Amino acid sequence: MPPAESNPPTQAPSTTPRDQPESGAPRLRRAFVIIAAAVVVAVVAAFVVDTGLGARGESRLSHSLQTSPRLEFAPEVTFGGFPFVTHAAAGDFTSLTVTARGVALPRAGSAACRATQCWAELGVNATGVRTGADAWSLSPDAALSLDAVTAYAKLDSVNLGRMLDLTDLSVNTPAPQGKAGGGGPGDGLLERTSGVLLTGTVALPPDAATTSSVPPSASKYTGPKVRVSVTVDLSVRADSLILTPTDFYDGPEEHASDDVPTQYRAAVLRRFGAAVPMPPLPWGVNPTSANSAGSDVLIKGSATARVVRVDQF
Template sequence: MSFRRVIIGLLCLAGLAVVLDFGAAAYSEYRVSRLLRDGSDLGADPEVTFHGFPFVAQALDGQFRDIDIRARAVRPDIPGEILVEAGLIGVHAPLGDLVDGNVRKVPVDEVHALMRIEPVELGRLFKIPDLQVFGPPADKSDGSGGSGGTGVTTSGPIILTGTVSLTSDTNPVPGTSDSGKPVSVLADLRLDADGQIQIVATDIYYGDEATPAAMVPEVNRELVLAKFTRTIDTRDLPFGVRPMKVEASGGQIVVEGVGKNVTIDLDRLQQP
């Protein structure tokens, strides 16, 4: 009977240790979240997650294996809020200094930074409220039927669909808000050498992947394509990481970058 009591006691102690460990992690996540919000002038607390167990062992060593940060941020060139994410691998900082805000510059082995521009913000940016982003047109030649659809991850050619407004002194122009019918275009999505996204509409699209669209007279073709063409400045991802990749995924434009062996500024999750 005494042996059972010892086992039960050990299990209780182990359970208590786990609870205390998760409690310490949760408190640290809260403190770092508030510091990031204040330092980067965010509208709400970002989501901060310390990965790895036990957390206390990492804290005592001042070496954190993996920290994820997600936040809503505001950029002067993109209307509304966008989602920014940062994955910090190998963070070197005393926990006390980190949670008390005594250290702002933190060495990190690797930073995975990401920015998601969602459909609502894209619609505001293009001034096309019902704008949708689709994957590339299906390539029937490979036997797969192509990818298509809004859930596809892709880079290069994409499809944009929306109802645009053109000035017309006569009849409603197909593919405009006057006609009430959307138009679809093929567009090139690319990241230039300066770290800016180039979205360049190249042709009117009438395929199956996008919403059925209105016919656009040739005389209006260039005007419509211009409505779907934009440059987006994304040179600074979270913590100043340079963008390396852009793709369309799930109706969003996603920009990613990686920095290695860098010292991040906790006040620069969102760039000024």
């Protein structure tokens, strides 16, 4: 009789890590990561939407400002206050900056400005800006209430030179004297009211205006001329920028120093003096001071607590 078959011993099922139930800590970490990612996405989305709405509001105000009679181009507009949606809903912004470039000046005065259009820049920096309920879409006739506003009109070297009939004029703001490292990055944009450096070419004998179609700075000019640097003081009278020459400049900044015949020195120096007509400051602000800023010159003024109309910029 054959022996009975024996069944193989039964082995207990093995338990692998995959079959083990997941502990609570990894699940908690995964949930935390998902929640954090969702929060980041929501914050970024809200920021993008707010930035887009802010840009749209600034663009609308820019186009409304462009309806001002003297603005040919849409100005740059920046509202202060984040988030934009909150401030727009309240009709209250911390600040407003407007920069209008390419403001045409009358074709009058100097020969250069009669022949070539001269341009200025206008701008304002206002604080405590209240727009009322129309903050989302400021129309040209909208009123803005400003706690304080500083306005300016600016000429660069090229346009100031045209207005003085000194077509190669350059403006420089010398660094403070007696200061180690003066004029370095730590000083930022240099500004001065006195001792501003002007460099240009003057015909001999000097004339108050360019009488030839070929200016003295041109290579085709055949008459006697000198290229010199002088210092001037800046002030303001009514809406005019006043340049008062004080002396010839001999350093330490880079300068021009052609020999000027003795009999012409006073006349050459006076050639850099003038009362330069400037456009009225935005929103009727009265100019009270003038200064250089790097290679530009400007007049500016400040006012407090005024209500202005957008299209009267």
